[in-house]
Amino acid sequence: MALIVHKYGGTSMGSVERIKNVARRVAKWQKAGHQVVVVPSAMSGETNRLLGLAKEISERADPRELDQIASTGEQVSVGLLAIALQSIGAKAKSYTGWQVPVKTDSAYTKARIESIDDSRVRKDLNDGYVVVITGFQGIDGNNNITTLGRGGSDTSAVAVAAALKAEECLIYTDVDGVYTTDPRIVPEAKRLEKVTFEEMLEMASLGSKVLQIRSVEFAGKYKVKTRVLSSLTDPDIPLAEEANSGTLITYEEDETMEQAVISGIAFNRDEAKITVAGVPDKPGIAYKILGPVASANIDVDMIIQNVSHDGLTDFSFTVHRNELEKALEVLKAKVQPDIQAKSITGAKDICKVSVVGIGMRSHVGIASQMFETLSKEGINIQMISTSEIKISVVIDDKYMELAVRALHKAFGLES
Numbered sequence: 392m393a394l395i396v397h398k399y400g401g402t403s404m405g406s407v408e409r410i411k412n413v414a415r416r417v418a419k420w421q422k423a424g425h426q427v428v429v430v431p432s433a434m435s436g437e438t439n440r441l442l443g444l445a446k447e448i449s450e451r452a453d454p455r456e457l458d459q460i461a462s463t464g465e466q467v468s469v470g471l472l473a474i475a476l477q478s479i480g481a482k483a484k485s486y487t488g489w490q491v492p493v494k495t496d497s498a499y500t501k502a503r504i505e506s507i508d509d510s511r512v513r514k515d516l517n518d519g520y521v522v523v524i525t526g527f528q529g530i531d532g533n534n535n536i537t538t539l540g541r542g543g544s545d546t547s548a549v550a551v552a553a554a555l556k557a558e559e560c561l562i563y564t565d566v567d568g569v570y571t572t573d574p575r576i577v578p579e580a581k582r583l584e585k586v587t588f589e590e591m592l593e594m595a596s597l598g599s600k601v602l603q604i605r606s607v608e609f610a611g612k613y614k615v616k617t618r619v620l621s622s623l624t625d626p627d628i629p630l631a632e633e634a635n636s637g638t639l640i641t642y643e644e645d646e647t648m649e650q651a652v653i654s655g656i657a658f659n660r661d662e663a664k665i666t667v668a669g670v671p672d673k674p675g676i677a678y679k680i681l682g683p684v685a686s687a688n689i690d691v692d693m694i695i696q697n698v699s700h701d702g703l704t705d706f707s708f709t710v711h712r713n714e715l716e717k718a719l720e721v722l723k724a725k726v727q728p729d730i731q732a733k734s735i736t737g738a739k740d741i742c743k744v745s746v747v748g749i750g751m752r753s754h755v756g757i758a759s760q761m762f763e764t765l766s767k768e769g770i771n772i773q774m775i776s777t778s779e780i781k782i783s784v785v786i787d788d789k790y791m792e793l794a795v796r797a798l799h800k801a802f803g804l805e806s
């Protein structure tokens with residue numbers, strides 16, 4: 392007997408029929424003798440619908456109220472799933488984040504989990520209940536409801552698994568594992584049986600939305616055994632078969648693993664580029680531009696400074712698209728009076744494409760192969776950044792799919 396956490400995403404919870412299937416799957420695990428905690432997301436489309444309502448009233452809604460609204464999608468899901476479980480004879484009880492409680496900081500719409508009280512959940516498990524806990528939400532020190540950012544139910548599930556010291560966290564989703572790239576963009580993408588924690592962390596941070604980045608960070612910090620697998624198989628398939636399906640995140644580099652140099656291609660359309668053109672090229676300029684941006688709590692990703700002409704240079708960086716307007720306001724109000732740039736402009740028509748693989752550490756020439764592939768397709772590279780196990784480029788958004796397909800092929804990732 393083991394304690395297992397299941398997480399089901401929006402599509403997996405997308406209809407009453409699907410919720411009934413989730414209940415059957417969960418009941419199968421419980422009947423096999425396991426204690427099960429389930430963390431579902433809101434039904435697909437629901438979080439967008441809720442946030443859309445707020446947006447109809449105000450483009451700049453108070454983040455506290457947005458969390459108040461967005462968190463309700465998950466509350467409906469846990470109740471429905473508990474009823475579905477009860478209706479097939481399983482004892483089940485649902486909880487929202489504040490009831491557990493799942494404590495977070497107060498960063499509305501992107502809160503971080505600080506602690507999870509496991510006492511109530513443990514008692515219920517010992518009394519034979521399946522415990523269903525809302526994904527995506529928590530409560531701050533002043534009893535305000537918070538949410539963990541889009542896709543945050545993954546993080547809830549892994550954090551719950553860590554708090555309960557669960558044997559495994561199973562992330563059930565609408566694909567049957569982690570692929571070499573998004574199978575919606577490249578149908579030839581191949582499922583990975585295993586992926587190292589480091590690679591998964593890079594892929595998630597670079598835009599592979601199959602797992603929220605913070606869930607991978609949590610998994611790594613607490614060494615939570617985590618597997619991504621399909622919720623769309625027949626819920627009655629043998630448990631042993633299900634338990635070994637999908638993609639396992641591993642924490643040791645396995646010598647016997649057939650190690651490809653590149654394990655995946657990620658892309659991200661959520662960033663925007665800001666260019667501060669015609670600024671004096673002298674010490675302190677990067678700080679003058681980025682200091683106020685950081686003080687406004689805006690994350691900066693890629694940065695590039697061009698060679699200077701006549702003592703002037705252009706400075707570009709990327710931020711999340713949702714923060715573009717805010718960043719431009721900060722620059723115009725707090726930076727421009729000081730630096731007197733020729734222009735400050737924002738562009739949303741960019742995307743970031745990255746190749747990821749721990750095999751890169753021992754191989755040279757990956758960057759040049761990447762640049763050659765893009766150049767053969769006539770795709771201009773606007774920015775580049777590298778780490779030990781990834782290379783990212785910013786390109787024109789309209790070439791995103793072309794670039795991903797070409798790179799997937801060039802690095803031999805097809806099945």
Ligand code: ADP
Binds near residue numbers: 403569575
């Ligand atoms: P859920 O609602 O279950 O959380 P998501 O939509 O958040 O599901 O994540 C699953 C989706 O992630 C898949 O449908 C797929 O399109 C996308 N995806 C992006 N990159 C990858 C990848 N490398 N492997 C698998 N899926 C990926």
Ligand code: ASP
Binds near residue numbers: 400438541542545
């Ligand atoms: N329902 C939330 C979202 O749509 C959280 C999640 O699905 O993980 O972002």
Ligand code: MG
Binds near residue numbers: 542545600601603
């Ligand atoms: Mg998700």
